Amino acid sequence: MSANFQDRDLVxxxxxxxDGRIRTGENTYRSQEKVYATRLGLVNYSPDNxxxxxxxxxxxxxxxxxxxxxxxxxxxxxxxxxxxxxxxxVMGIPDAVDRPFRTDYVMTRVLDIGDTLIAKIVDFDRxxxxxxxxxxxxxxxxxxxxxxxxxxxxxxxxxxxxxxxxNMIIKETGCRVAIGQNGRVLISGPNxxxxxxxxxxxxxxxxxxxxxxxxxxxxxxxxxxxxxxx
Amino acid sequence: xxxxxxxxxxxxxxxxxxxxxxKVDSWKRxxxxxxxxxxxxxxESGVLPNAxxxxxxxxxxxxxxxxxxxxxxxHPKHNAKPNEAVLRCRYHMAPFSVDPRRSPAxxxxxxxxxxxxxxxxxxxxxxxxxxxxxxxxxxxVLEADGGTRCASINAAAVALVDAGIPMRDxxxxxxxxxxxxxxILDLGDYEDKKGQSDMPVAYMPKLGKVxxxxxxxxxxxxxxxxxxxxxIEGCKKVYEVQREALKKKYGIDQPQDKPQDLPPAEPEExxxxxxxx
Amino acid sequence: xxxxxxxxxxxxxKISEVLSTGKRMDGRAFGEFRELTIKRNVLxxxxxxxxxxxxxxxxxxxxxxGTGTPFExxxxxxxxxxxxxxxxxxxxxxxxxxxxxDSIELARVxxxxxxxxxxxNTSELNIISGKLVNIxxxxxxxxxxxxxxxxxxxxxxxxxxxGAKKPVxxxxxxxxxxxxxxxxxxxxxxxxxxxxxxIGDNFILDPTADEEDVMDARLTITFEENGGICTIQKxxxxxxxxxxxxxxxxxxxxxxxxxRAKAIGD
Numbered sequence: 001m002s003a004n005f006q007d008r009d010l011v012x013x014x015x016x017x018x019d020g021r022i023r024t025g026e027n028t029y030r031s032q033e034k035v036y037a038t039r040l041g042l043v044n045y046s047p048d049n050x051x052x053x054x055x056x057x058x059x060x061x062x063x064x065x066x067x068x069x070x071x072x073x074x075x076x077x078x079x080x081x082x083x084x085x086x087x088x089x090v091m092g093i094p095d096a097v098d099r100p101f102r103t104d105y106v107m108t109r110v111l112d113i114g115d116t117l118i119a120k121i122v123d124f125d126r127x128x129x130x131x132x133x134x135x136x137x138x139x140x141x142x143x144x145x146x147x148x149x150x151x152x153x154x155x156x157x158x159x160x161x162x163x164x165x166x167n168m169i170i171k172e173t174g175c176r177v178a179i180g181q182n183g184r185v186l187i188s189g190p191n192x193x194x195x196x197x198x199x200x201x202x203x204x205x206x207x208x209x210x211x212x213x214x215x216x217x218x219x220x221x222x223x224x225x226x227x228x229x230x
Numbered sequence: 231x232x233x234x235x236x237x238x239x240x241x242x243x244x245x246x247x248x249x250x251x252x253k254v255d256s257w258k259r260x261x262x263x264x265x266x267x268x269x270x271x272x273x274e275s276g277v278l279p280n281a282x283x284x285x286x287x288x289x290x291x292x293x294x295x296x297x298x299x300x301x302x303x304x305h306p307k308h309n310a311k312p313n314e315a316v317l318r319c320r321y322h323m324a325p326f327s328v329d330p331r332r333s334p335a336x337x338x339x340x341x342x343x344x345x346x347x348x349x350x351x352x353x354x355x356x357x358x359x360x361x362x363x364x365x366x367x368x369x370x371v372l373e374a375d376g377g378t379r380c381a382s383i384n385a386a387a388v389a390l391v392d393a394g395i396p397m398r399d400x401x402x403x404x405x406x407x408x409x410x411x412x413x414i415l416d417l418g419d420y421e422d423k424k425g426q427s428d429m430p431v432a433y434m435p436k437l438g439k440v441x442x443x444x445x446x447x448x449x450x451x452x453x454x455x456x457x458x459x460x461x462i463e464g465c466k467k468v469y470e471v472q473r474e475a476l477k478k479k480y481g482i483d484q485p486q487d488k489p490q491d492l493p494p495a496e497p498e499e500x501x502x503x504x505x506x507x
Numbered sequence: 508x509x510x511x512x513x514x515x516x517x518x519x520x521k522i523s524e525v526l527s528t529g530k531r532m533d534g535r536a537f538g539e540f541r542e543l544t545i546k547r548n549v550l551x552x553x554x555x556x557x558x559x560x561x562x563x564x565x566x567x568x569x570x571x572x573g574t575g576t577p578f579e580x581x582x583x584x585x586x587x588x589x590x591x592x593x594x595x596x597x598x599x600x601x602x603x604x605x606x607x608x609d610s611i612e613l614a615r616v617x618x619x620x621x622x623x624x625x626x627x628n629t630s631e632l633n634i635i636s637g638k639l640v641n642i643x644x645x646x647x648x649x650x651x652x653x654x655x656x657x658x659x660x661x662x663x664x665x666x667x668x669x670g671a672k673k674p675v676x677x678x679x680x681x682x683x684x685x686x687x688x689x690x691x692x693x694x695x696x697x698x699x700x701x702x703x704x705x706i707g708d709n710f711i712l713d714p715t716a717d718e719e720d721v722m723d724a725r726l727t728i729t730f731e732e733n734g735g736i737c738t739i740q741k742x743x744x745x746x747x748x749x750x751x752x753x754x755x756x757x758x759x760x761x762x763x764x765x766x767r768a769k770a771i772g773d
Contacts, residue, residue, distance in 0.1 A: 010477055013354075013391055014399030014436035027396065029356075036436070038356060038396035040476055055480055057394030058282065058301060072513050082513075086301035086315075086363040116517040128361065146521040146532070153394075192530055210480060278651055279563045280598050291551065295650065297596030305602075320603055325590065325646045326553040326569025334592055334646075368595045368603070370650070372567060373550050 007045045011037040011052060018050045025051025041153075042210060055210060059152040059182040061085045061130040065121045066139075068147060068180030069132070071111050079111055081119070083182045084152075087129050091119065095133035116142040118178055118186070138178070145176070145188030146195075148202050152183035154209040158202065165205075165215050172222045173197050197225050259409075260420050266460060268404070268416045268467055273384065273475035275392045283393020285475065287385040290418050291375035296385035298393040300365035307362075315360035319347040321382055323371040343379045350383050350403065350432040350442035356396040365395060376419035377405050383432050383442065388472050392479075400472055401441055403432035404464030406457040408449060413457050415464045429454070431461035435469040512600055519721045526709040532717065538758055540713040543769050545662060547670040555671025555692065559663040562715065563653035565597075568663035569646045572673040572692070574683075577633075577640040585632020585640040589618035591647040591660065598652040598716075610649075616700065616740045617647060617660050620729040623737035624698040626668065631693055634676050634683050641673055643692070654715040657727050657740075661700035662770040669694050669771060698737050699767045701759035702727040705745065710754060712762060726755040730763040 001020030005011060017028060018035040027039040028051060037043065041054040061067070061083065069089060073080040079096070081089045093101060096110050111117060118139050119132035134140045150158060158179060159166050170177055175189030175198050185202060189195040201218055208214055263269070269290030278284035281297035288294075304310035321343040325331045347367070355365065367389065369382045380403035387401040407417040409425040422428060427447020433440055440458075449457060525532055535541070541562030550556040555570030577584060591614035595603045606614075621627070632641035645667065647660040672689040704714045704722040714722060724743035731737055736756070741747065747755070 010480055012400065012473055012476055013397035014434065016436065029398070036398065038398070039394055040391050040480075054394060056283070056392060070513065070515055086303065086360050088303055112516075114513055114516045116515060142517055144517075144520075146518065192525060192528070192534070196534060278565075278596055279653070280651055281596055282599075284596070293550070295596060299595075299599055302599075320595065322594070322603070324567070324569060324592070324648050325644065326550060326556065326571050326648075329552050329571075330573050331571035331644050331646075334590065366595070370594050370596055370648075372648070373552050375552075 003045050003050070005043050005045075008042045010041070010055075011043045012040055013038050015043075017043055017052070018045075023049045025049050027052035027054050027057075053210075054153050056151060057153050059083070059085050061087075061089070061121055061124075061182070063121050063123060065181035066118065066179075067121060067132070067182040068116065068118050068142070068178065068184040068186055069182070071113050071115045071117070074107055074111075074113060077105075077107070079107065081117070081132060083130065083132075083180075084184065085130065085182065089119075089121070089130040089132045090125070091132040091134070095122065095131070095135060098135055111141055116147070116186075118142060118180070142186060145186050148185045148187060148199055150183050150185060150202055150206050151209075152181065154206060155179060155181055155183065157209040157214065158185070158205050160215055165218065168215065168219055169198060169201055169222070172219065172226070193229050197222060197229075200225065259414060261418060263414075265412060265414045266463065268464060269418060271468065271471050273388055273471050274478075275388050275475045276479050281389070281393070283389045283391070283395070285385040285388035285392060287381050287388075289377065289381040289384070290416070291373060292371070292378055292381045293373040294378065294381050294385050295370045295372065296382065296389040297368045297370075298366065298386070298389040298395070299368075300393070301360040301363035301395070302366075304362060304364040310362040310364070313361050314357040315355075315363040315365050317348055317352050317355055317357060317365050317367065319344045319351065319367045319369070319386070321347060321369045321371075321379070323374060323378075327371045327374045343382070346379060346442060346444065347383055347386060351386055351390065351401055353439065353441045354387070354397045354399050354401050354434055355390065356398065359396055365390075374419075376417050376422040377430070379403070380405050380430050380432070384468055384472060388475055391476055399434040399436045400469060401432050401434055402465040402469040402472060403430060403442060404461050404468055405430040406461040406464070408447060408453065408457070413453065413460055415460055427457075429457050429461060431458060431465060433462050433465035435466055514720050518717060522718060522721050523707050526706055526711070531711065533715065535713075537709065537711045538762065540762065540766070541715075543659075543662070543766065545666045545769050545772070547666050547772060553667075554673060554689075555667040555669075557663045557666035557670070559659045559666070561655060561659040561713065563651055564655060564659050565649075565651035566656070566659050566663050567648040567650055568660065568667040569644075569648065570667045570671045570692075571644045571646070572671065573642045573644065574634065574639055575642045576638065581629070582637035583633045583640075584629040585627070586642045587618070587621060587627055587629070587645070588642060589614050589621065589645045589647070589664070591617070591649070591656075593649050593652075596651075597649045601652070612740070612742065613656050613660060614647060616657055616727055616729075616738065617645070617664055619740075620661055620698045620700055620738045621645070621664065621668075624696040624729070624731050626665075626694055626696050626698065628693045628695060632673070635678055635681060638681070639683055643668075643671075643673075652716060654717075654719045655702060655713050657700050657702050658713065658766065661698070661729065662766055665694070665697050665699065665767070665770040666772065668692060669697075696731050697767055697771055698729045698731050699763050699770060700727050700729040700738070701762050701766065703755040703758050705743070705747065705751065705755075710751070710758060712758060726752065726759075728756055728759045730760060732767065734760060734763075 039054040069081040069083040123131040178186040283298040383403040432442030723745035729738035
């Protein structure tokens with residue numbers, strides 16, 4: 001029974017992470033008493049578990065995720081929404097309208113094709129399509145701002161422990177920032193300069209998410225940007 | 231009068247219509263390589279901004295780009311599979327990649343290579359994770375110089391990992407040929423055209439499984455076995471370069487702030503076990 | 508041309524808002540180009556080639572010089588053929604298949620620029636009158652799409668042609684044999700295309716893909732070195748007034764020498 005790497009080593013698909021029996025976490029698979037990595041990432045060993053934190057991966061929808069998406073189609077009481085996952089998500093009128101409505105309800109009153117929205121994944125239907133709802137605080141159609149993309153697996157880094165990173169960014173720039181678990185970030189700020197700072201920070205986190213000391217470095221980075229812009 | 235050195239005689243029968251052996255006095259390869267030496271090989275990952283995953287390869291004088299999109303919704307929907315993703319490969323050559331210029335329309339050879347690439351890569355991909363989706367691998371050959379199908383598979387495998395598609399292993403490919411009855415690794419264009427046989431092989435290095443095996447020409451069963459082993463050695467060498475290409479994006483490159491924003495940050499130490507701040 | 512063929516209202520709104528403050532989303536001025544890099548002779552199998560990066564737009568131009576029969580009405584003249592390929596690796600929404608109208612427009616506009624300015628000396632491409640001439644193929648290969656393909660391809664085509672060589676033939680008794688020698692292709696003029704796009708009441712140069720998604724109209728003007736115009740193309744769903752057209756021509760004309768300098772490799 002042995003770990004073949006050190007904790008937080010960079011591993012590739014096919015690398016044998018562990019010989020023997022152990023609980024397997026994300027981005028691994030077991031075959032014949034060996035545990036392999038399935039994605040490029042950093043291996044995590046704990047006494048009873050081995051997993052890989054993927055550095056580059058598409059978005060895997062989970063119930064409870066708040067996501068930012070765009071309406072790409074509508075038909076028969078349902079909107080189809082692109083959330084950057086392998087399947088487009090769906091949302092029915094009951095999940096968008098909080099009161100009784102008639103069968104001939106005009107859907108475009110709420111959302112039209114091309115609209116952007118913040119929604120929550122509330123379910124998966126029998127074909128494993130994510131089902132969204134915009135009923136709830138902070139959810140609904142987006143009227144202002146623009147979207148920047150970041151690899152979904154780096155979202156936790158952008159949020160930080162107990163929101164430390166994102167709260168610091170909001171405080172330093174004065175921008176409103178909404179984060180979708182699907183790797184989309186909505187930014188709206190007092191002026192272009194401040195908005196551009198947030199974009200630079202997000203790009204920095206994208207490149208350096210796997211390093212330590214990032215929150216402090218990012219704060220320094222932001223402060224220097226603010227000095228330069230004066 | 232001293233005898234001039236003569237070409238090594240061969241006992242194998244040449245099939246009719248094959249080009250004659252070039253007259254050389256030893257079996258030194260045209261470019262001076264050893265029999266088991268690869269051409270220069272360079273791979274970069276993450277080179278195309280719009281693709282989900284990508285890679286660029288120079289193998290000898292081949293220059294090939296691979297772009298991966300997916301997993302994404304399959305169009306047309308009726309071609310989707312209910313319990314797994316469909317891996318679609320498209321091998322395509324730029325009109326200027328060969329001499330003389332070729333039409334941009336796909337040829338039968340393009341379609342055959344597309345199919346063969348798919349069966350070389352499929353065993354490595356966890357298709358069952360993404361029912362009804364498609365994973366699209368697009369190859370564009372900018373310059374061709376022999377062995378494009380192997381180079382394409384090498385680039386495609388790196389692009390798939392770059393895209394974050396879950397895989398059982400990488401896939402590395404290399405071809406072995408026979409010229410003047412010698413088995414040689416990684417044929418160049420000249421060798422490809424003048425040789426007696428050509429065996430491209432793709433291999434999953436950690437799992438030890440062959441996913442592509444083709445042969446054209448003439449080989450005895452013993453030669454075929456030796457050729458396969460030689461090809462696998464070549465695949466292992468290619469695999470090392472693929473690993474470096476993927477790691478380079480994250481491991482070796484230290485986070486540096488661009489000069490116009492900040493003075494360069496000090497190089498980071500290796501990330502330790504400590505909690506993120 | 509957008510990533511999934513649906514234009515985001517949010518994006519449209521934001522871009523217009525930012526433009527009305529005199530800025531662009533990426534901080535550029537209206538008449539400013541992104542970073543343009545052109546490398547020549549990057550492919551050894553092509554008689555000429557150029558690799559172009561304009562921001563994130565990435566193009567490979569290949570020039571091949573082959574032989575063929577001339578057209579009946581021009582028996583002593585070589586032939587120029589321009590082709591554009593929207594490769595599926597360049598954009599998530601581009602599926603493989605027959606050429607889309609945008610790629611045909613791209614090839615045609617670049618082609619007309621080269622033809623109208625008479626960049627190539629087609630008589631020089633004659634080998635045996637009425638029987639054999641050089642055919643110069645210019646292939647515009649889009650590797651990554653982030654807007655402004657026409658300008659990037661036009662500059663790339665000039666760069667590729669300037670570095671291109673053609674084989675020399677020896678004509679003996681109505682048979683042409685290549686001597687193995689190569690001579691540079693004569694490039695008489697260096698026209699470059701500059702496209703101006705209109706978003707609302709704003710006119711900008713070198714649009715990104717996002718900006719092209721929300722554009723109302725585009726005017727592409729190809730200029731020769733002496734400032735003369737050899738090609739014009741208007742596209743897009745909105746109309747332009749005569750004053751607006753004049754404004755576009757002025758904006759584009761100011762920029763042409765700078766782009767040409769990059770194409771010819773100063």
